[in-house]
Each structure stands twice: as structure tokens, then as C-alpha cells.
Amino acid sequence: MTEPYQLTAWQAAEALQARELSARELTASVLHRISQVEDRIHAYQHVIAEPALALAEDIDARRARGEALHPWAGIPIALKDNLCLRDVPATCSSKMLEKFFPPYDATVVEKLRAAGLIPIGKTNLDEFAMGSSTENSAYGRTCNPWNLDYVPGGSSGGSTAAVSADETILALGSDTGGSIRQPAAFCSVTGLKPTYGRVSRWGLIAFASSLDQIGPITKDARDAAGLLRIIAGQDRRDSTSIDAPVPDYPAELTGEIKGLRIGIPKEYMIAGLNAEVRAAVENAARFFEEQGAICREISLPHTEYAIAAYYMICTAEASSNLARYDGVVFGHRGAGPFDNLIEMYCQSRSEGFGPEVKRRIMLGTYVLSAGYYDAYYRRAQRVRTLIKRDFDQAFTRVDVILCPATPTPPFPAGAKTGDPLEMYLSDVFTAPVNLAGLPGIAIPGGFSAGGLPIGIQFIGPVLSESLILHVSHCFQLGTSHHRMKPRL
Ligand code: GLN
Numbered sequence: 001m002t003e004p005y006q007l008t009a010w011q012a013a014e015a016l017q018a019r020e021l022s023a024r025e026l027t028a029s030v031l032h033r034i035s036q037v038e039d040r041i042h043a044y045q046h047v048i049a050e051p052a053l054a055l056a057e058d059i060d061a062r063r064a065r066g067e068a069l070h071p072w073a074g075i076p077i078a079l080k081d082n083l084c085l086r087d088v089p090a091t092c093s094s095k096m097l098e099k100f101f102p103p104y105d106a107t108v109v110e111k112l113r114a115a116g117l118i119p120i121g122k123t124n125l126d127e128f129a130m131g132s133s134t135e136n137s138a139y140g141r142t143c144n145p146w147n148l149d150y151v152p153g154g155s156s157g158g159s160t161a162a163v164s165a166d167e168t169i170l171a172l173g174s175d176t177g178g179s180i181r182q183p184a185a186f187c188s189v190t191g192l193k194p195t196y197g198r199v200s201r202w203g204l205i206a207f208a209s210s211l212d213q214i215g216p217i218t219k220d221a222r223d224a225a226g227l228l229r230i231i232a233g234q235d236r237r238d239s240t241s242i243d244a245p246v247p248d249y250p251a252e253l254t255g256e257i258k259g260l261r262i263g264i265p266k267e268y269m270i271a272g273l274n275a276e277v278r279a280a281v282e283n284a285a286r287f288f289e290e291q292g293a294i295c296r297e298i299s300l301p302h303t304e305y306a307i308a309a310y311y312m313i314c315t316a317e318a319s320s321n322l323a324r325y326d327g328v329v330f331g332h333r334g335a336g337p338f339d340n341l342i343e344m345y346c347q348s349r350s351e352g353f354g355p356e357v358k359r360r361i362m363l364g365t366y367v368l369s370a371g372y373y374d375a376y377y378r379r380a381q382r383v384r385t386l387i388k389r390d391f392d393q394a395f396t397r398v399d400v401i402l403c404p405a406t407p408t409p410p411f412p413a414g415a416k417t418g419d420p421l422e423m424y425l426s427d428v429f430t431a432p433v434n435l436a437g438l439p440g441i442a443i444p445g446g447f448s449a450g451g452l453p454i455g456i457q458f459i460g461p462v463l464s465e466s467l468i469l470h471v472s473h474c475f476q477l478g479t480s481h482h483r484m485k486p487r488l
Pocket of ligand 1: 129130131132154155174175176177178179180207314427
């Protein structure tokens, strides 16, 4: 028998509207699932049980009164713990923000509330979203539901693990260099990074502001389309948000695959690519050709410089963004005693930040410092332009790009914690998309011989979310990878 927690958002919405299921029953079912599996997964930082049930009852009462509600009203959603939810701790998985209770809701949270969705908890992440494994959390790692000894990816590993383990119906994550798509691939769920500016970043605790973007993490592309429709749109509180109408994404999951031109970048299918990941991409290409699409090789010649440029730009921006945690206005304050202000800063920041965050602040301060700025930061910005041009060029020849989401299937916990560079290479296929500001989506593409998830990725031009969602939806109509569930 299907338990309510196993439903997709659209399935749940249908049951809610048919009065076969109440929001309270759905929320209680998800909370029950959390109580069953969470001690093994550790997807959540906080579960907001009682307020969620109270909200659900309110939705049920309003629906019973015949109020016109959004079809998704009453559906639980998990939020990455770098998103602000009023009066609920937002730790960013850092000791620095252990006691931070945001006094306001992020714009995306306001939009979720307006649609009647129910925040059910805050999910674990790599500290300040810096990492690819959710091991850099000050509150312990999250486990991959498919094999608890493996990482779920990161930094939105709590959100992707929660969706994969049915500990929520929907989730939000953030993606600066791959943090939605890489863990989506590792957990066998759907993760969409929208075009830079498509979703307001107001109330997202900043990591690298020219790259950060909030996006949906869901059980399939149809749910991602529904969730993006709710959270997208211009916001005067985020000057980088785009002034463009929000399409009815779910209604746009139609159209022709026949004749669609799909490009596969040769620089992504390199010798070092894991054979099973390569096979998943090739199988997907075959699937689309059978549907009448045209797959051809393309070139993104500056790909090899993307990781270096990404790690200069993101660390530079992080060093600036994280300067606010001084123990005065924001963040943990050391116990003292202090002889002077500098000592207070030093002790507070030394205690509050973990090793990866400190590494990035130092790298970022270095690449921005006088005498090195031109050699590193400015050069990285130039590379960024070249990478963007590569994509512009490619999209004159093809409509959409198909490629791996990650170079390997999930790796065991602890395998890369001693080697930051190895960890950084997890982002080779995702970070270029952030540098270019484009939308990208990772969806389940199969499994390794060892039963671990493998993701595939679609990348489209600016504001082509409808297209990449449609392509993903077509793939999911013809395959069943996304319906496979970990045995827990
Ligand atoms: N893994 C990448 C990093 O460590 C991306 C992180 C992210 O997208 N937030 O920077």
C-alpha cells in the first residue's frame, strides 16, 4: 500500500483536493517517516513538528470551508538550513550561527507560505554551503540513503537525502557551484538550479553572491516545475532578480522532442570520467535519439579552467560575505577575556568557523589582496567570460546540452575529506553552469553495479527552465530510475 509520505507533490495535491487525504494526515505521515529513518540518515538540523501540524490543520479547515487554495496547499517542504524561516534557527551548519534565529522569512519562504506549503524542517548542509559531501557540517554528516557509508553529496545533501528517503515531499536547496545538482545525482532525485536571478536570494545566507541561486529538489521533474512556478519571480529586495514573467512551468511540460538538437560536450566525456557515468549519459542520448532528437558532439573549450576560476571567485566573494560574522553584530562571540578588539575577533572567528570555511576565507582574502588581484581574481573573471562565451557559442548549434552531473557515482564518507582538491573536482560538470549563470538540472540516470545512483544533467540557455524541465520530464516518462527507492 502506498503511504502518503511516498507521494509526489502532484499526487498528494490530487488526493488532497479529492478529500481522500487531509493535510494533517499527510504531514503526520511525513513526520512518522522521519521518526522511522532519521536516526540513520541525519537529513535534518531541526524538524518543526508541532507548528507544521498546526499549519496543516489550518489548511484543512480552510479547504473544508471551500476557500480557494493553491492546489499544493498542505504539502510539506524541507528547507536547507541556510534559508531564513522566521523564529526558527538558521545555523548554516556552522557553530558561528548556532544561536541565530532569523527575525524574518526569506522571499521564497513567503511565497511558499502564500501557496499554503508547510515547512517541515531545516536540512543539514556543508558549513555555509562550502563542500560536496555534507561532511563539513558542525553538527555531523548526512548519510546517503542508498548506502549509509557513502556521502549524499553536498552542499544540499540534507535536502536531497530527505527527498530520497521520503522524509519530505519537497525540498529547497541552494546551488553556487553544484550544490543542488551534485547531491541530487548522488541521491537519485531531481534537482534544478534556475538561471541566475530567476529566484530571489533575499533571505538566503550568502556564500558567493554572483553565483548563489535557490532551487527545487523533488521526486521528479513535474514536481520541480510546480515548485519553481511558486518560488520564481522578481523581488525588489534582490536587485539581481530578473524582471521577466514567470511561465506556467507545469503547463509547459509538452512540446516536441522530435528534431530537438541535443549537444554532448566532448570536454565532459573525458578519459577520467567514470565508465558507468559515461554509460548513463550514452544511454540517455540513445533514448532521445529514439524519440527523434538529434544528438551531436559539441565543444566547450575552456572547461578545464572552470574549477580554478570558480574557486577563486567563490572564495573571494565568501571572504567578503563572511566578514560580517565578527561576534558583534552577527555570529558567535568567544568567551574572552580579551585584551583588545582584535583578540575578540580572532577568538570568536577561530571558534565559530570550521576548517573548510577558514580555508576559503584565507584563499579568498589572498586572491583579492593588493598585488595579487590582477593575477588571480581579475584573471578568473576573464576566464568566466570565456566560459560563458563557450556556452553562447554552443547554443547557436544546439537547443540543450546533455552531460554527466558528476564525474563519479557517490564516494564513501571520509574518502575525500583529507584532500580538498579531490573534493573540489566533484564540481567539474556543475560549476561552469554557475559561472555562466545558466539553468541546469540533474535527474536520475541509472545505478552503478554497486547499486549507487548516477545522475545526468541538462543545461539550457538563460531562462530556458521550461525546456530543460520538459526534456527531463520526457526522460522520466520513458524510464523508471526516478521511481526507484532506497531500502531503509
Ligand atoms: N561544492 C561546491 C563548493 O564547495 C559548490 C557548493 C555550492 O554550490 N554551494 O563550493
